[in-house]
Amino acid sequence: MDHFLYRDGVMHAEDVPLTLIAEAVGTPTYVYSTATIERHARVFKEALADVESGPDGPLVAYAVKANPNAAVLATLARLGLGADVVSGGELVRARRAGIAAEKIIFSGVGKTADEMALALREGIGQFNLESEEEAETLSAVATSLGMEARVAFRINPDVDAGTHAKISTGKSENKFGIPYAGAIAAYARAAERPGVRVQGIAVHIGSQLTDLTPLEAAFGRIGALIAELRAAGHAIATADLGGGLGVPYDPSQPAPPPPALYGAMVAKATKGWNARLIFEPGRVIIGNAGVLLTRVIRVKPGAANPFVIVDAAMNDLMRPALYDAWHDIRAIVPRGPRVAANVVGPVCETGDTFAMGRAMDRVEAGDLVAFMTAGAYAATMASTYNSRPLTPEIVVNGADWSVVRPRQSLEQLIGEERLPNWLQGD
Ligand code: LLP
Numbered sequence: 001m002d003h004f005l006y007r008d009g010v011m012h013a014e015d016v017p018l019t020l021i022a023e024a025v026g027t028p029t030y031v032y033s034t035a036t037i038e039r040h041a042r043v044f045k046e047a048l049a050d051v052e053s054g055p056d057g058p059l060v061a062y063a064v065k066a067n068p069n070a071a072v073l074a075t076l077a078r079l080g081l082g083a084d085v086v087s088g089g090e091l092v093r094a095r096r097a098g099i100a101a102e103k104i105i106f107s108g109v110g111k112t113a114d115e116m117a118l119a120l121r122e123g124i125g126q127f128n129l130e131s132e133e134e135a136e137t138l139s140a141v142a143t144s145l146g147m148e149a150r151v152a153f154r155i156n157p158d159v160d161a162g163t164h165a166k167i168s169t170g171k172s173e174n175k176f177g178i179p180y181a182g183a184i185a186a187y188a189r190a191a192e193r194p195g196v197r198v199q200g201i202a203v204h205i206g207s208q209l210t211d212l213t214p215l216e217a218a219f220g221r222i223g224a225l226i227a228e229l230r231a232a233g234h235a236i237a238t239a240d241l242g243g244g245l246g247v248p249y250d251p252s253q254p255a256p257p258p259p260a261l262y263g264a265m266v267a268k269a270t271k272g273w274n275a276r277l278i279f280e281p282g283r284v285i286i287g288n289a290g291v292l293l294t295r296v297i298r299v300k301p302g303a304a305n306p307f308v309i310v311d312a313a314m315n316d317l318m319r320p321a322l323y324d325a326w327h328d329i330r331a332i333v334p335r336g337p338r339v340a341a342n343v344v345g346p347v348c349e350t351g352d353t354f355a356m357g358r359a360m361d362r363v364e365a366g367d368l369v370a371f372m373t374a375g376a377y378a379a380t381m382a383s384t385y386n387s388r389p390l391t392p393e394i395v396v397n398g399a400d401w402s403v404v405r406p407r408q409s410l411e412q413l414i415g416e417e418r419l420p421n422w423l424q425g426d
Contacts, residue, residue: 002288003033004372011332011370015399018293018332022368025392025403027295028312030379032067034075034397036289037375041079044281047263051270051277058277059125061105063243064090066282066376067290071395071404073097076285082125084243084280088115095122105240105278107154107204109134109175116141120149126278127151128202128240130177135190142195152200152240153178153186155225157218161206161244164323170205170218177203183225187234198234200275201226204242207283210256212265215244219269226273240278241266247287249373250326259284283376290375292317292391293332297346298365305340305357310369313345314352315385317371317378321351329354331361332368343369347386389413 003014010017013031021031041060048058061082064073068090073083074097082103083094094104104124106115109131116138119127129135129151142149156177159170169176178186190198205218219241226236246256257265270277294312301307319325329343339362343354354371363369379393389408394401 001036001039003035003039004291004370006334009333011330013291013396013401016396016401018291018370019368021394021396021401022293022295022332025394026407027293027368028310028316028391029293029407030290030374030391030393031293031401032069032072032286032290032375032393032395034071034395037072037075037286038079040285040289041076041081044259044279044284047259048266048277048279049263051263051267052273053277054275056276058279059103059105060279060281061103061240062285063280063282064094065380067286067378068093068380069393069395069404070097071393071402072286072289073099075395084282088112088118091115091119091122091124101125105280107202107280111138113137113141116149117145120145120147125150126200126238126240128154129190130154132178132186132189135186135193135196139193139195147195149196150199151190151196152198152202152238153183153190154202154204154240155180155183155222157203157205157221159205159214159218159221161209161214162211163206163208163244163246166323167208168206170203170214180221180225184228184232187229188232191234199236200238200240200278201229201236202240202242202278204240204280205244207244208246208256209244210246210254212257212262215241215262216265216269219266223270223273226275236275238278239270239273239275240280241270243280243282243284245281245284247283247373247376249328251328287373287376290373290378292371292374292378294369294371296363296365296367296369299341299363302342305342308341308343308363308369310343310345310354312371312391313347313386313388314349315347315383315388316345316391317354317374318381318383319377320354322381327354327374328372329358329360330370330372331363332370334361335363335367337362347388384408384413387413
């Protein structure tokens with residue numbers, strides 16, 4: 001459920017008509033709804049009410065990569081969420097937004113020594129290591145700082161998540177984690193290393209999962225491994241189950257399992273684990289909490305259907321070009337009839353296509369349109385391709401709204417470039 005609803009024929013973000021935001025800040029622009037973010041965070045937490053997770057309860061560490069906007073992070077920080085970060089940049093963002101260091105998990109296959117040092121100095125809660133080579137580097141960095149890093153190994157359970165190949169992470173051929181079969185040996189070697197203290201285990205098999213079965217299979221394998229690791233003398237106090245729960249994009253498709261069903265599956269799969277559970281949800285928290293607001297530049301005839309050319313492009317919302325992702329497209333002030341249309345951006349390549357032959361509201365030049373479910377992996381994956389400045393980000397809260405990131409100016413986009421000396425002068 002989201003808070004982008006029509007009132008008097010105009011789509012609103014909570015109590016703010018999107019026409020008003022478009023007039024004030026122009027288009028394209030991302031708009032996020034605080035009430036939706038808060039609702040999704042609450043629903044996810046409530047879904048975990050019945051999981052066994054020790055005295056502190058589960059840690060919900062929001063996957064910052066999904067949407068690292070300062071207001072989004074600060075909203076989640078106030079709700080007590082932690083953060084799953086994958087770079088020094090995300091770590092700094094999470095800390096600035098007020099997320100306690102203890103609640104920060106550092107994931108990712110390519111953490112550098114500098115990023116490790118930064119995270120150690122901040123005092124983060126856990127490093128999720130993805131290779132023994134990484135354990136070696138972290139051991140050296142922690143030892144040189146006279147510190148101890150709390151670590152888990154991310155296990156690659158070799159489970160097919162059944163999602164798009166580019167966002168599937170839990171198969172043995174993917175770059176993520178250490179092989180399941182090598183886990184016991186990896187833990188034994190890590191236990192010998194100075195500066196690292198093994199405290200847990202982690203898994204994440206992919207994103208936009210629409211079926212709980214692969215997750216359940218992965219968790220089953222992790223449960224078996226926890227028992228083996230404990231039998232080998234390792235203290236496994238935390239179990240990080242990653243993120244991955246899908247959200248509805250296409251209203252005509254069956255909706256992915258809701259958080260409550262996910263929570264019930266987790267409760268069953270992790271019964272008796274006797275560990276603190278950690279979750280890293282991204283999309284399910286923020287996906288439906290954002291739209292990309294865009295204006296129709298013109299409509300031109302096409303062979304089968306008209307081309308609706310909007311002022312947002314693949315550089316602003318890359319998911320359709322990259323994953324053939326489906327985003328619902330709605331007029332902000334629908335005119336009534338629905339038609340089939342191709343929706344494209346102004347960028348000079350055919351990949352800059354949001355939808356072909358889509359049944360949608362009939363629109364004309366100047367009309368406003370929203371790409372729905374654009375809260376996750378949208379603004380954060382934007383580029384400036386075709387020298388298009390980065391899109392602003394607005395957050396709405398009831399009848400209030402605020403520009404969190406202003407539109408990048410052309411000067412900001414190109415003004416930093418310096419000509420080499422041989423090209424200066426005439
Ligand atoms: N934890 C780890 C270690 C991850 O790699 C990810 C996502 C998450 C948690 C959060 O997953 P979520 O709950 O959001 O599914 N750009 C792609 C999605 C890439 C996901 C990368 N990892 C997209 O637009 O669909």
